[in-house]
Amino acid sequence: MAQNYGLGRGLASLIPQNNSNTKSDQKISEPKEDFNYFGKRTVSTENKNDNIKNEVQEIATIRIVPNPHQPRLQFDAEKLQELSDSIKEHGVIQPLTVTKNGNQYEIIAGERRFQASKLAGLTTVPVIVREASEQQKLELAIIENVQRHDLNAIEEAKSYLKLASEFDLSQEEVAHKMGKSRSVVANKLRLLNLPIEIQKALIEMKITEGHAKAILAIENPEKQRAMYELILKNSLTVRQTEDKTKEISVKTHTRQISIDPELKRIEDLLTGTLGTKVKLSKTGDGGKITIEYYSKEELNSILSKVHI
16 A cells, blocks of 8 residues: 655645655656746656656655755754654655755755654655755745744744845744744844853753843843853742843843942943943942952953952
């Protein structure tokens, strides 16, 4: 009995399918009219079986290469092994979607299935060949990963940024293509403004996206790092983190509107000299100076500048 293959719901809505049961070794002897997934009429004049449209074909794994626009960089080794074991037992149930590039095939969708198939020792995998521009390859790769929840927040943000920058698209246009609201895309992109170590922590799931968004409420990168360390040290929830960031914002605002101009001038002078945040507070004729630092290296730098 012939095995039935199917595309995921997301890609199926973009790529029309043909229910023909023609075998993959059939050859085409005359031009064949077809439609790509954006409705553009195409004509195939290939006489070889490696460019049959709308049909599942078996292609050697050595002829398949990853999508250069693949947004997913992290693959869970344990889950990949589980998928590989399943493929050994049942085969590849859902074919890869590829596009032909010379003598090779670039993956549009199915990178994880491809990696698991190679791990299982398969020399061929089932594929469906599609025509796709560079922009369409990136769009479909993002759509597949986002709909399957396979991207971490930073990978998703970087893929949106790449789509916008490489193809000169606005956030609104990116959102429309991805089936998201503009605010969702904008909030993902904001995550790329976080210090690298916090982005890495989000990728490694040391903190959640909720924590990261709360940290973004703090403008100073060093204070963002300090808040991140506080989250790890005290195992703060997202709600607790939000409360902490609000406290910092309120204190900063209060200090800014009530500070004496002369104290502000001295603060700025000391901040520039020491290379870190300095706060002055006045009590009667006296007061105190608070010098902030966020690492041992920064403390040593401050000490060297005041000749201690």
